[in-house]
Amino acid sequence: MTKLDVVTFGEAMAMFIANEVGSLHNVQQYTRSLAGAETNTAIGFSRLGLQAGWVSKVGDDAFGKYIAQALQKECVNIEQVLVDSRFPTGFQLKSKVTAGDPEVQYFRKGSAANYLSVDDFNEEYFLSARHLHMSGIPLAISAHTREFAKHALRFMKKAGKTVSFDPNLRPSLWNSKEEMIQVTNEIAFQSDYVLPGIAEGRILTGHEKPEDIAAFYLEQGVKLVVIKLGEKGAFYQTAQKKGMVAGYKVEHVIDTVGAGDGFAVGVISALLEGLSEEESVVRGNAIGALAVQSAGDSDGYPNRERLEGFINQILTGVR
Template sequence: MQSFDVLTFGEPLVNFVAREPGSLHDVSEFWRGIGGAEVNVAVGLARLGHRPQYISQVGDDVLGDYIARRLCEEGVNTDYVRVCKEATTGYQFKTKVAEGDPEIHYVRRNSAASKLRFHEDHKALIESATLVHMTGIPLALSTETLNFAEQFIAAAKAAKKRLTFDPNLRPSLWPSAQQMVETINSFAAMADIVLPGLAEGRTLTGLQNPEEIARFYIEQGVGAVVVKLGPDGAFFQTQNRRGYIGGYPVTQVVDTVGAGDGFAVGVISALLEDLPVADAVARGCAIGAMQVMCEGDLEGLPSRAALRAFEQEVGRMHA
């Protein structure tokens, strides 16, 4: 079996992004793209020259065809993106905003990806990967995807694979806040590296500052925790190192969606290159800043040359 740098799984979505500001009820023109947290990470890694493998399902429909084609064009292996004839592909509508977070309307209930099941050949796929990445979104989609995630993480741990975990909280998908917190934290405790945002960390731990949030997971045996602080950069802690990494200045925030996934791309790509955690966090800050200056969930994720130019031309702010 062919080897891959990173293996991830999740729900791909077609994005319909408004071309003009205003409520989704009033907008008449949209442009089309793809998204989904794990899709964004896979595409971002491919643009940096890594070899990502993505596991999912799409419907037997034009949106599923579009996702598969776009992933192939981006260099993401789609051998394990299978067609589910019993369900349709998920999609979303997103507003265009001048500031703040956009409004998003999802059409994803009972989607093809929500019916994903773990198979024996997925174990061999995990064996072939250098690193595995997962988010908290599949844990909330359905009983099937939660079961898939449980078997996925068990197989990854058995194969002694390095595991990164981004909580990516979606409260609206969960039956209760308590179930969300308990489930997300149980998976986070099994990861090698956990990547919560500050607001997510506060929700998940009940603690307020980045140092406390990081310590919460370190005390559960997590190897490294990176707390994303938005424009202020990030705080990281390992078993023997800790510190703040300043963010990169942004000329104009165009779209906040995908910034956290861009951050994950930076961290994971640097870890694959055996860079220290502090350097990985700095790269995450750079790519997160690049993503928020572009419209769309992944349109700002850079090539290797674009990343290098940005890091050289735009100085990182002091933490």
């Protein structure tokens, strides 16, 4: 079995991006792409040269085959992507915008990924990875995936692996705000690295300031908290130190979706390579800035050469 640097799991969907600006019901033509927070991160890790594995279920249909082919093309390991002919692969529609966040409509209820369960957990596969990266989305989409997520976290922690967690809050997928906060924090408290956006941190902790949000998680045993602050950059804190890392100036933002996943790729890949917390956040900011300059969720994620070239712009004062 392939040795992995990072393993992740979740739902992937075929995504249809509008070719014209306007309401989705008026759009005549779309361009197909790939969507899914965890596939975004797997692709991002792979482009940087890390061995990344993604675990899920897809339907025995055209969308499922497309997802598998797209990930294979990106050199993501999909040995544990199971095909379930009983249920379909989900898809989504995404609007084209000239500014701000796009409109997204999901068609994912009852998809094959909803039925990823603890019975599907392959211990050998997960043990082959150094690190587990988790998103909060599997906690929300079904009881099956929630139990899978909890099991994966317990298993990897017991095996001495590191775990990162991006809350990736999707309130519309939860029964209530209270349930969302309780379950998400339960997972966050057990993780080594927690990476919320500032708005997510405020919802989850009730605190306003990045320092207070970070302290909330550090007091529960989290080793590193990194709080995304959009174009301002990011704040990080451990038990020993804290700091603010400025973001990169982007002249023209095309699409913000996928920027947070790209940020996670930057931070986690750097930590796995032994870089400092500050250097890791610099990389996260860089990939996030590159991500917002393209329409697809992961289209802007760089390879190693492009990433290093972009970060080196700081030396010329472009940042």
